[in-house]
Amino acid sequence: MRAITFIPLLFFSLAVSSQSYVPKLKNTISVEATGFKCSLVNDTAAIYQYYEVDVPPEFQGGEKKYFEYLAKNIRHPTCLELPSSMVHVSFTVGRDGSIKDAHVTSETAPVLSTEILRVINGMPPWKPGICSGSPVPVEMMMPVKVCLR
Numbered sequence: 001m002r003a004i005t006f007i008p009l010l011f012f013s014l015a016v017s018s019q020s021y022v023p024k025l026k027n028t029i030s031v032e033a034t035g036f037k038c039s040l041v042n043d044t045a046a047i048y049q050y051y052e053v054d055v056p057p058e059f060q061g062g063e064k065k066y067f068e069y070l071a072k073n074i075r076h077p078t079c080l081e082l083p084s085s086m087v088h089v090s091f092t093v094g095r096d097g098s099i100k101d102a103h104v105t106s107e108t109a110p111v112l113s114t115e116i117l118r119v120i121n122g123m124p125p126w127k128p129g130i131c132s133g134s135p136v137p138v139e140m141m142m143p144v145k146v147c148l149r
Helices: 063-073 110-121
Strands: 004-008 084-093 099-104 129-131 134-136 138-148
Touching (some): 099 110
Antiparallel strands (some): 004 138
């Protein structure tokens, strides 16, 4: 029996800047509050990037639980002959923490893409991203390295 190792790499590290970032979108509501770098947009369809918000989305239980979830749920397709593969995935964490619009952004074996999307779409709700004290939808981009040992 083969053991499978999954090494997900998550881009949650945020650079702290002395300048405030304001998304270049229409109908911006400026918020003058200490500690907020994000401005709410008066547009219900607006989706922020993870680096644009004051608090990025987080998997319930933190990064360790996130890695455990992936390792427990991703099954390496038996027909895949590659010992390791990198799959880049993008998805949106909604205001309520739900996962939406997941899609693979890199070329990989279709069977592996399907498996990764199955697991991403089945994730439990996350803690939503926060902008100026309010939950907002945030797009996340995540590479997942799948290793067969």
